[in-house]
Amino acid sequence: MTVAPLLAGAAALLALSIAAIPLARRPAGNKILYGLALALSMLLLGGAINHLVSGADPAWIRLPLGLPWIGSRFRLDALSAFFLAVTNLGGSAASLYAMGRGAQEPEPQRVLPFYPAFLAAMNLVVLADDAFTFLLAWEFMSLTSWALVMAHHRERGNAHAGYVYIVMATFGTLALLLAFGLLAGPGGGYDFAAMRTHEVTPAIAGLVLALVLLGAGSKAGIVPLHVWLPLAHPAAPSHVSALMSGVMTKAAIYGFVRIVFDLLGEPSWWSGLIVLFLGGITAVLGVLYALMQHDLKRLLAYHTVENIGIIYIGLGLALAFRANGMGAAAALAMTAALFHVLNHMLFKSLLFFGAGAVLGATGERDMEKLGGLARNMPYTSFVFLVGCVAISALPPLNGFVSEWLTFQAILLSPDLPQWALKIMAPAMGGLLALSAALAAACFVKAYGVTFLGRPRSEAAREARETDAFSLAAMSALAILCLMAGILPGFVIDTLGPTTLSLIDERMPVQASVRWLSIVPIAESRSSYNGLLVFAFVAASATFAALVIHRFASTRLRRAPAWDCGFPDPSPATQYSASSFAQPIRRVFGTSIFRAREEVNMPPPGDGRPARLTVTVRDLAWELIYVPIVRGAAWISERLNHLQFLTIRQYLSLVFAVLVFLLLVLASWQ
Amino acid sequence: MERLAFDVAHLLAGSIVLLSLMLLYQDRLYTLINVFAMQAVVLALSVSWQAWVQDAPHLYLTAAIALAVKAIVIPVALHRMIRILGIHREIETALNTGPTMLAGLGLVALSMAVILRVTSDADILAREDLAFALSVVLLGLLTMVTRRNAVSQVVGFMSLENGLILAATGAKGMPFVVEISVAFSVLVAFIVIGIFLFRIRERFDTVDLEALDEVRESRR
Amino acid sequence: MIDGLSIQISQMLLVLALAPLLVGIVRAIKARLLRRRGPSVLQPFRDIARLARKEAVVAESASWLFRVVPYLVFAATWVAAALVPTFATGLLFSWSADLIAIIALLGSARFFLALAGMDVGTSFGGIGSSREVMIASLAEPALIMIVFTLALVAGSTQLSTVAEIFLSGVGLRVSLGMALVALIIVAIAENGRIPVDNPATHLELTMVHEAMVLEYSGRHLALIELASALKLLLYASLIACVFTPWGLAPAGAPFHVHLIGAAVYAGKLAAAGLLLAVFETMIAKMRVFRVPDFLGAALMLGSLGALLLFVSRGL
Numbered sequence A: 001m002t003v004a005p006l007l008a009g010a011a012a013l014l015a016l017s018i019a020a021i022p023l024a025r026r027p028a029g030n031k032i033l034y035g036l037a038l039a040l041s042m043l044l045l046g047g048a049i050n051h052l053v054s055g056a057d058p059a060w061i062r063l064p065l066g067l068p069w070i071g072s073r074f075r076l077d078a079l080s081a082f083f084l085a086v087t088n089l090g091g092s093a094a095s096l097y098a099m100g101r102g103a104q105e106p107e108p109q110r111v112l113p114f115y116p117a118f119l120a121a122m123n124l125v126v127l128a129d130d131a132f133t134f135l136l137a138w139e140f141m142s143l144t145s146w147a148l149v150m151a152h153h154r155e156r157g158n159a160h161a162g163y164v165y166i167v168m169a170t171f172g173t174l175a176l177l178l179a180f181g182l183l184a185g186p187g188g189g190y191d192f193a194a195m196r197t198h199e200v201t202p203a204i205a206g207l208v209l210a211l212v213l214l215g216a217g218s219k220a221g222i223v224p225l226h227v228w229l230p231l232a233h234p235a236a237p238s239h240v241s242a243l244m245s246g247v248m249t250k251a252a253i254y255g256f257v258r259i260v261f262d263l264l265g266e267p268s269w270w271s272g273l274i275v276l277f278l279g280g281i282t283a284v285l286g287v288l289y290a291l292m293q294h295d296l297k298r299l300l301a302y303h304t305v306e307n308i309g310i311i312y313i314g315l316g317l318a319l320a321f322r323a324n325g326m327g328a329a330a331a332l333a334m335t336a337a338l339f340h341v342l343n344h345m346l347f348k349s350l351l352f353f354g355a356g357a358v359l360g361a362t363g364e365r366d367m368e369k370l371g372g373l374a375r376n377m378p379y380t381s382f383v384f385l386v387g388c389v390a391i392s393a394l395p396p397l398n399g400f401v402s403e404w405l406t407f408q409a410i411l412l413s414p415d416l417p418q419w420a421l422k423i424m425a426p427a428m429g430g431l432l433a434l435s436a437a438l439a440a441a442c443f444v445k446a447y448g449v450t451f452l453g454r455p456r457s458e459a460a461r462e463a464r465e466t467d468a469f470s471l472a473a474m475s476a477l478a479i480l481c482l483m484a485g486i487l488p489g490f491v492i493d494t495l496g497p498t499t500l501s502l503i504d505e506r507m508p509v510q511a512s513v514r515w516l517s518i519v520p521i522a523e524s525r526s527s528y529n530g531l532l533v534f535a536f537v538a539a540s541a542t543f544a545a546l547v548i549h550r551f552a553s554t555r556l557r558r559a560p561a562w563d564c565g566f567p568d569p570s571p572a573t574q575y576s577a578s579s580f581a582q583p584i585r586r587v588f589g590t591s592i593f594r595a596r597e598e599v600n601m602p603p604p605g606d607g608r609p610a611r612l613t614v615t616v617r618d619l620a621w622e623l624i625y626v627p628i629v630r631g632a633a634w635i636s637e638r639l640n641h642l643q644f645l646t647i648r649q650y651l652s653l654v655f656a657v658l659v660f661l662l663l664v665l666a667s668w669q
Numbered sequence B: 001m002e003r004l005a006f007d008v009a010h011l012l013a014g015s016i017v018l019l020s021l022m023l024l025y026q027d028r029l030y031t032l033i034n035v036f037a038m039q040a041v042v043l044a045l046s047v048s049w050q051a052w053v054q055d056a057p058h059l060y061l062t063a064a065i066a067l068a069v070k071a072i073v074i075p076v077a078l079h080r081m082i083r084i085l086g087i088h089r090e091i092e093t094a095l096n097t098g099p100t101m102l103a104g105l106g107l108v109a110l111s112m113a114v115i116l117r118v119t120s121d122a123d124i125l126a127r128e129d130l131a132f133a134l135s136v137v138l139l140g141l142l143t144m145v146t147r148r149n150a151v152s153q154v155v156g157f158m159s160l161e162n163g164l165i166l167a168a169t170g171a172k173g174m175p176f177v178v179e180i181s182v183a184f185s186v187l188v189a190f191i192v193i194g195i196f197l198f199r200i201r202e203r204f205d206t207v208d209l210e211a212l213d214e215v216r217e218s219r220r
Numbered sequence C: 001m002i003d004g005l006s007i008q009i010s011q012m013l014l015v016l017a018l019a020p021l022l023v024g025i026v027r028a029i030k031a032r033l034l035r036r037r038g039p040s041v042l043q044p045f046r047d048i049a050r051l052a053r054k055e056a057v058v059a060e061s062a063s064w065l066f067r068v069v070p071y072l073v074f075a076a077t078w079v080a081a082a083l084v085p086t087f088a089t090g091l092l093f094s095w096s097a098d099l100i101a102i103i104a105l106l107g108s109a110r111f112f113l114a115l116a117g118m119d120v121g122t123s124f125g126g127i128g129s130s131r132e133v134m135i136a137s138l139a140e141p142a143l144i145m146i147v148f149t150l151a152l153v154a155g156s157t158q159l160s161t162v163a164e165i166f167l168s169g170v171g172l173r174v175s176l177g178m179a180l181v182a183l184i185i186v187a188i189a190e191n192g193r194i195p196v197d198n199p200a201t202h203l204e205l206t207m208v209h210e211a212m213v214l215e216y217s218g219r220h221l222a223l224i225e226l227a228s229a230l231k232l233l234l235y236a237s238l239i240a241c242v243f244t245p246w247g248l249a250p251a252g253a254p255f256h257v258h259l260i261g262a263a264v265y266a267g268k269l270a271a272a273g274l275l276l277a278v279f280e281t282m283i284a285k286m287r288v289f290r291v292p293d294f295l296g297a298a299l300m301l302g303s304l305g306a307l308l309l310f311v312s313r314g315l
Helices: A003-023 A029-054 A078-104 A114-127 A131-152 A158-184 A192-197 A202-220 A229-235 A238-263 A269-291 A296-323 A327-362 A378-391 A398-411 A419-451 A468-486 A488-503 A530-551 A582-592 A619-644 A647-667 B002-025 B029-054 B058-085 B097-118 B124-145 B150-170 B176-204 B209-219 C002-033 C043-053 C064-082 C099-119 C123-154 C159-167 C174-191 C218-243 C255-282 C288-313
Strands: A059-063 A072-076 A556-559 A596-600 A611-615 C056-059
Touching: A003 A029, A003 A059, A003 A072, A003 A114, A029 A078, A029 A114, A029 A488, A072 A078, A072 A114, A072 A131, A078 A114, A078 A238, A078 A327, A078 A468, A078 A488, A114 A131, A114 A238, A131 A158, A131 A229, A131 A238, A158 A192, A158 A202, A158 A229, A158 A238, A192 A238, A202 A238, A202 A269, A229 A238, A229 A296, A238 A296, A238 A327, A238 A488, A269 A296, A269 A419, A269 A582, A296 A327, A296 A398, A296 A419, A327 A378, A327 A398, A327 A468, A327 A488, A378 A398, A378 A419, A378 A468, A378 C064, A398 A419, A398 A468, A398 A488, A398 C099, A398 C123, A419 B097, A419 C099, A419 C123, A419 C288, A468 A488, A468 A530, A530 C064, A530 C099, A530 C218, A582 B097, A582 C123, A582 C288, B002 B029, B002 B097, B002 B124, B002 B150, B002 C174, B002 C288, B029 B058, B029 B150, B058 B150, B058 B176, B097 B124, B097 C288, B124 B150, B150 B176, C002 C043, C002 C064, C002 C218, C002 C255, C043 C218, C056 C064, C056 C218, C064 C099, C064 C218, C099 C123, C099 C159, C099 C218, C123 C159, C123 C174, C123 C288, C159 C218, C174 C218, C174 C288, C218 C255
Parallel strands: A556 C056
Antiparallel strands: A059 A072, A596 A611
């Protein structure tokens, strides 16, 4: 598989975005556009999978575009093929979904031209082989997604979300630019092949790691750089939110993996420690933030933060194992992280599509105004349930497999020689288990309050099932979640060449294990068989149903709810999202978020209602960003004086700088 | 035999660390003193096991002193003291169990990491003993830091000294006179603190240290 | 292969038969300790049969999920219980799910049960579900720490391997003692026994599990009761298999060894029932927001056990 067809596909997407400008005005325009985007994404997906499965050698190409002495280099190796597959699978699903829902955009000309450009940019980020092309594609990705975030600019809060997003994205690109500069060194070889051979001192390597964590990490959503994510992701249209959460964050992970594992050379053990630690706190804080939300899309966006944390835990372990020469364990950790990349794209896109379907059917994103949607939207509720089960890491679906693999990697950590790693890894394992349990809690809340129970508003009562295209996209993703869960061996084998290219080691081939189990290290140590577990559960459930229907009563009667004899007709008496989260908020939130509940009771005899106010503060925003913003404003205030100097003062300023530079030149050794 | 000696020493020293952690989250003074007494008993057992394994008879005396003084005399005196002060039913509310326990676990991990790195060429039993002893000392300090009531701070200080005794018995050949002087100075400190507690109580009608802080503030 | 399959099938049927018996034993002993005559130990079987014969009354606001959940919960719990070695370690399919997968299967069952609690749209279901997920969120990290401790000692998370290694002797270890206490605390919390939850209560302030299944009746309730009995049996078998593995028939042993193993297992279950009943009678139920402290103690014990193992291994 050469690079040229894939580049042609990306170019076709760019052409499509230009063609979208006239197409947007026609009524069937968006169906045509999204249909073409779907076709192109599927072609790119096919190309990527072909490269992965055939195990071909890396291919690269140099185009004479861009900077004169470098041109643009593009490369397709196992790592880019995997991320290309993930990107285009997400892109196809989003395009298919948008063919149905996309028709409901109030201003399609704000969305349609930027969507194919966004897809093209993400593909180009993964294919880029030199720093300039990478950064250009990265910025283009940020800009197009920013345009898409600002598509609903009239809604309250979206302008602020776009502003925060563009500032954080620019800051991230700056950090990456500096990182590439350090990697290139004084020799100035900006293509990745030169960076691979360029040796860096450990101090420089540490600095590069910090810069990459700032740059790629902020795009992925590591705490405390995550603040833009829950503002920007929900503001965009639903299919774009799915792309941003499910795919763009993976492009950021790709950037991190490419730089740290490929370009930086041999890692040191403390880099693994830092990444592991950041992953752990990101996972727990992400899910705790998610639990405090009652806006469905914001909850999903915070959840992305949690899953990125899980991926970083795997990556940190891989770094630590590789630094200590434990190849098999590093392969296991890396495979776990990459598997989770795929899984997260699958189920997060599915969940965002579901949220979009709910938004389209009811016009509401706030869970406190929804409820009982499972009766009016049965198919949507079923596939959304599959997504919820998958993201909560419950067997037999795919979320459990990547989490199981991560735990197996953590169980290998006692063989690490450094004490800090030996203690940090199981601590992060505990945090991972905590985040998994809290994620399950969060999705019981999200599903239970939105789809189950009784409708809390007129809009929820009047909801109708969504259209066929959206359902097709969601069902396809749900089926893929199930497949990845019950046939994980195939995914692990597909990831083999990728881990081999990164850390020169891969997990043992799983296809030969009996009964399609997966055996990460050795059969005596641990194994898991998703297919058998699924088959057993299904068989037991069917067996129980058959026995019950043969020997027990099959009569069923509908009656009002029992509710201990005092049913309340008002749907406001059922548990809302904040009341569901109250026990967890009280246990974890009082220290982490300074969550306070205040009850305002008017005196007896007064007819006013009592008020319960819950305040939750984002400490990361208050302690880090607000001082930075204030500091920047203060500095700008001071520097503003430079605008109003007299001519004499300007002249003396120029004179002083000139004299200073001459002094430096005179005393330079 | 070697294995059994190691296992039992590990068991007893680990139990002392566990009891120190339990000291952190007790909120009733009554149970706090009882847990401290139990810690002293386990310390006496651990010291006598070390005496048997190391074949050092003077350690039996140390164990007997620990048992008599720290498991019987001091807890009884503390119980009497809190009954006289009238705070035997008090419940401390300044604790936040979750973060305190996490901090305690972190301190245990830290002391293990430090000791096992620093002493890489010493006897197994001694190294492990030192690691546990440092954990107990740090946990005793943490207990003192997270408490408001003066009596619980005294208990924290006592448990810190338990850690020192554990360290002393682990390192072979500590002279007996050092042992006696350490124990004696702790006893004197205890008596002095006890006297001060009564004086404070007479003057300010409470032994809550935050109230003392307020008085200091208002004098300025 | 054939004897592995027959052991697996007989275990599946055995756990299903013994689960209500275990619940019956606990109830009977509790009644005796409270100086009542109490029901017979076979009463839970009669209860389940009676419920199965009755008509199921479903609330008008319940969705399709409400009727599917009992089957899913039962299936997940039964599969998990069938994979924990009870009287023999030679289960045919023990390699398909290790300890982490078994815990996660129980988590699936709990997930669906919590959803069912939210389904009817009453505040009782909400209170049950929200408290249940809070307890679960604290029990899971403690369980992972316990698994970590066990895996460090045994070098595997596969339960058959762990049982065989523990059977061959691991010495007197304080970490295993801590892991045992932590596992008992987690087992009490997960099964909703006193002091975390009262399985026989009618008061909403003391309900967790009962509030989630309040709206269930008839055959659905029978399945859910059977599933919670299976869960109690699973935890008892887990503790017995790991910490008191004597009597487990190793793989490939002759038939009479298996029979002895089954008898020993029944004895262990009876002992577990007795201890649980005595413990429940001795202690009072805790306030809901003291449960995090209780489970925090389990987490601390599990972590400390793992840390102490590092010390003894690292030398």
